[in-house]
Amino acid sequence: MPSMRSMMCSLLPLIGFVSMAAAAAPTPVSLPAREMPAVEAKRLKAQAQRVTILRDNWGIPHVYGKTDADAVFGLMYAQAEDDFRRVERNYINAMGRLAEVEGEAELYRDLRMKLFIDPADLQAQYKQSPAWLKKLMVAFADGLNYYLATHPEVTPALITRFEPWMALSFSEGSIGGDIETIDLKQLEALYASGARFPLAPPVLLSSASMEQGSDLDKEPGGSNGFAIAPALTKNGRALLLINPHTSFYFRPEVQVQSRQGLNAYGAVTWGQFFVYQGFNDRVGWMHTSGGGDVIDEYLETIIEKDGRFFYQYGAEQRALKAVDITLPYKTSDGMASKVVKVYYSHHGPIVCAKDGRWISVRLMNEPLKALTQSFIRTKARNYRDFYKSMELRTNSSNNTVYADADGNIAYFHGNFIPRRDPKFDWKHPVDGSDPATEWRGLHTVKETISLFNPKNGWIQNTNNWPYTAAGPYSPKARDYPAYMSMNPENPRGIHAVRVLENKKDFTIASLIDAAYDTQLTAFEPLLPQLFVAYDELPADDALKAALAPQIAALRGWDLRYSLESTPTSLAIYWVQDLTATYGPVAKSTEVLVLDYIQAALTPRQRLEALERASAKLTADFGAWQTPWGEINRFQRLTGDIVQLFDDSKPSLPVAFASANWGSLAAYGMTSKQITKKIYGERGNSFVAAVEFGPRITARSVLAGGQSGDPASPHFADQAQMYARGELKDVLFYRSDVEKNLERRYRPGD
Structure with a gap:
């Protein structure tokens, strides 16, 4: 240099x-x-x-x-x-x-x-x-x-x-911000040839075309956050688990300190100047995706007059705001640009069309307040300070799990929650012409779903509903409007309660053990149905003999993943086949895929999926009895933003599995699989366990390593630890950093 x-x-x-x-x-x-x-x-x-x-x-x-x-x-x-x-x-x-x-x-x-x-x-x-x-x-x-x-x-x-x-x-730090919830295909369908009304058939997206795919087509994002009160810890100090499930390499690990009171350690989203999920010497914060309904769609009643578009609002006809947006783009010859005329109602931009109506979207867009909140929370010294940062109410896409050196633990289910009339179904587009569908300001933090030092002594969130966040001391759904909590329970939430309830004497080590517990809870309701389907087969049915070894293997499985487990491979390939086959139907009926699989399939469909899964394993690996560790791998070959994978090149075995199946330590592939092996791209990305008190003690691990440069010794130096679920000591204090120093310099040296 x-x-x-x-x-x-x-x-x-x-x-x-x-x-x-x-x-x-x-x-x-x-x-x-x-x-x-x-x-x-x-x-x-x-x-x-x-x-x-x-x-x-x-x-x-x-x-x-x-x-x-x-x-x-x-x-x-x-x-x-x-x-x-x-x-x-x-x-x-x-x-x-x-x-x-x-x-x-x-x-x-x-x-x-x-x-x-x-x-x-x-x-x-x-x-x-x-x-x-x-x-x-x-x-x-x-x-x-x-x-x-x-x-x-x-x-x-x-x-x-x-x-x-x-x-x-x-300004906010989430892996997929609110804006990214707008469907690109629908947006293009509306504006590609110029928005027109009445809608021409090629532009209008039918309900069926809008429901492609399934809820399990993509590895879920999200996160886990656990907080343990001093009464349940061996050292009498609060503990916090920080476990974001993002795409790998989305956030590095940093510490940033000043003489003005800044001293934050944790995961920072590339390009932002605040630690997004982490801790200082007094408090810690973990964000999990989810919370309440923060984005609403409005069905606009459009009227065209003399080439101009208007929309009905109460007794009025208001003019849509038209804006020309220039979109430059790279070509093989240089640069070109396209100008798109877009439209806005007072609710927000028109983003799609459905059933002959244009739909506008309303969401939070307060970058100055959001950036302020994102930074000042990193300097909070206690719960009061942290609560004050929450009162800005611009953390729109996340819940927050909190712990501090005073022994407090807390939970906020969302932060930005518009106040609405609960008589409307806010899960679906509402009538934009009805003034009763307007937002009525924001709920105060006190009015939102939250917890502070629940008597059970622990808090968990896994992107699930808040009604199991603290066991019997959880918030009650009847006390809040439905729009305040949109996600259902999930297999990880069931799993999290089990590893936390009725436990005591937690340490950092035992908290990490809980976060990496190997149970796959999603299979608990599904496998008994498969066994009944098999047992009820006639003796002369061809599937009876063909599937006997597979059924025996699954009956003997303890529903825990491991590198050596062949039932883990078989069960996961079986449920992957079920979700690929029946997921689109489930989504079109607005039923969760796992619920649909559990409730709607015939015995024959369950068994035929197992037969297909066995055949795929055999075709790809030579036998359906293939250990999970031979299939599920970690590989980082390049510093490219979009990773490529190669079965012929070195990789590491990983035992933990997709969050879809209840694995707390989440690990899954998000891109279209063109390899035989599964290579993780999303899930556990940064993991930290923190003990608060007079002195911070913490452990952490990154997927791969700190650097994006393959030539760096820190490109993949944490990979083997990561794959084993082992965490390194966090060097929070400067004296400890000095003892483990690789390089000291000033910018520009």
């Missing part, structure tokens, strides 16, 4: 500049470069001297700055060192500019973002920000720009200069 001294001799290398306000501009590669002004170069170098980065023997950056802004500067620089491509990609996607890199296929993904994200609006919000937050946003941009200035060998895909206001485009 070139030294900072040599870089500064020439006033830093040339840095290309692209204004995000000019969204239709051609790719920045063709824009004239400019030198960083000497005054800016001097300022950034001075700030770098106020930052120290200590890399421990796992490559994890421990960033120390004089002020919060200095620490943010160093944190962003360190993130860029570890994986600049992922940092940049998150902002390319957040600002709706992916087609400028990937081409025309991403146009409607960009349109979806630009329906809500407007650079001019974000710039205005930045100007209105409080001074302390402006300093952090400036430091965010400066840290990334300083990295680019001192690493001329790095070629950005698009963003050659970061601006402070860009932090507002990606």
